[in-house]
Amino acid sequence: MANAVENLEKLERRLTITLPISDITTEVEKRLKERARTAKAPGFRPGKVPMKMVAQQYGAYYHNEVLNEKVSAAFSKAVEENGLKIAGAPRFDEKTGDDVAKDEVAFYATFEVYPEVKIGDLGTVELEKAVATVTDAEVDKTIEILRKRQAHFHAKEGDNVTAEDGDRVTIDFTGRIDGVEFEGGKAEGFPFVLGEKQMLPEFEAAIRGMKVGETKVFPLTFPENYHGKDVAGKAAEFTVKVNKIEQAHLPEVNEEFAKALGVQDGNVAKLREDIETNLKREVKNRLTAINKNRVMDALIKVSEFDVPQSLVKHEIGELTELTRRDLAIRNPAQKDIALPPELFTAQAERRVRLGLLLGELMKDNVLAVSDDKLKERATEIASSYEHPKMVMDYYLNEPSRRKELESMLMEENAVDYVFSKAKVVEKEMSFDELMAQQM
Known part of the structure; x- marks a missing residue:
């Protein structure tokens, strides 16, 4: 049998399940007899093993099996009778004490129920709805991005050539913190396109305006949220040498360009x-x-x-x-x-x-x-x-x-x-x- 449902905290509920020990014992004995028909043991023919030996070998297993089944069945019945909507799995704990009869076993079933969900007055809700459009300007900008992805770079020509946004610069650099080189802070022949935010803004700012063969030493403080946690928030000093400055040559928007993009x-x-x-x-x-x-x-x-x-x-x-x-x-x-x-x-x-x-x-x-x-x-x-x-x-x-x-x-x-x-x-x-x- 199951007692009335107790309200605990918020959605938590508890009910007490009691079962006659005789019901459990009767079912265990029934299953042991079934098992005895095919049980095997050294020195005995199949099905001739003494019941005492069968009970010693399988009794605990069947007792737990029957107990679990009967507790689960009693819980399910109580849930149905009380019209409960169970959220998640219940927890079963054995109940002990003087209020448990000697011929019974008792368990607490602790569980949560679904809340009563009531949606408030949506008419009082103020909502900002985001809208956006795509114009020719966005298409043009996308085409420019695609052109840059297919760019070819050639050595920048002219007198007094300096690194500018859009140029691909190839550099050697070494970074030091408190005079000591740190992991990931050194590279040789490293290429990147200036102005594309591939490097930290302070790093790009230092490279901008440099000439081929020029070397520069400059300070740089890594952001607190920098992905490299070992250097995040720390002040470093970089030595950079520019080896090469190349200018981008973008493809024309023509038939060849369209075919290259799958048209x-x-x-x-x-x-x-x-x-x-x-x-x-x-x-x-x-x-x-x-x-x-x-x-x-x-x-x-x-x-x-x-x-x-x-x-x-x-x-x-x-x-x-x-x-x-x-x-x-x-x-x-x-x-x-x-x-x-x-x-x-x-x-x-x-x-x-x-x-x-x-x-x-x-x-x-x-x-x-x-x-x-x-x-x-x-x-x-x-x-x-x-x-x-x-x-x-x-x-x-x-x-x-x-x-x-x-x-x-x-x-x-x-x-x-x-x-x-x-x-x-x-x-x-x-x-x-x-x-x-x-x-």
Whole structure:
């Protein structure tokens, strides 16, 4: 039997499960007899092993098996009778004390329930919706970037030649901290394009204006957030010698250039069209991500409720595992690095909270995704691949990928729904500002 549910802290609940010892004993004896029919032991024929020996060998195993089954069954029955929605797995602890009858065993089942999720008044929410457009200027800028990627460099000619932005300079350099060379602070014949932010601004500023054969000594303080932690925030002194200065020669935007970028007939207009299509796709994806985050933040802010910590812990485990896999790929030496749960707590709680909110919205069917919408999005994704039909089949006919696509569209429907209810102000973002956003 199970007692009434006790409310502990927040979403935590507890109930007491009691079982007659006779029920457990009877079932254990039944299973031992079944086992005895085929049991083997030295000196005995199969099925003729004395019951006492069978009980010694298998009794503890069957006792634990029966006990677990009966406790789980009693818990499930109590959950159903009390109309509970369990979040995560329950914890069972044996109950002892004078209030436990001698002919019974008792257990505490401690667990969490799902919260009552109520979404607040979305009409009171003020939301800023990011919008952006792609113009000919963005297409031109992209073409210039592509031209630079296909640039050819030749020695810079003329009298009194100095290093300028856009030039490729080849240098020898040595860095010292407190007079001592440090790891990664020395190179010979090192080429980089000046002005492309491949080096720290202070380093590039020192090179700018130098001549071939010239040597310069200059100070440089590494940023506090510099990726090289051994030198971050420290003051260094660099000695640099310029070996070579080369000028970039960019290809003309013509048929040959278009073919080099995958336009088979060399049509420059088609190249511009393709670039514009790709830029619009990227802009759309970035706007979707930005606006989605804003909507989700608003949903969380307007809907206060406790989240089950068991679900948060599970999510922390998932995030930890994903991070370990990523580290193993990027740097195998870090695959076993300690990852404290606190690193993921806030992110895990946010994900659980959003999952519950989206689940609440699903009850009103506002997030439903039609087959036509799925096909439309799969077509859109596939359009950028060489074999679109294969990609469409991948998303529409492979169950896990179809579910992934459906989840993505449901989130987008949630964004649209909240925008339709909230007080929305559109704010134009420049292309460069949008591209600078971390995704």
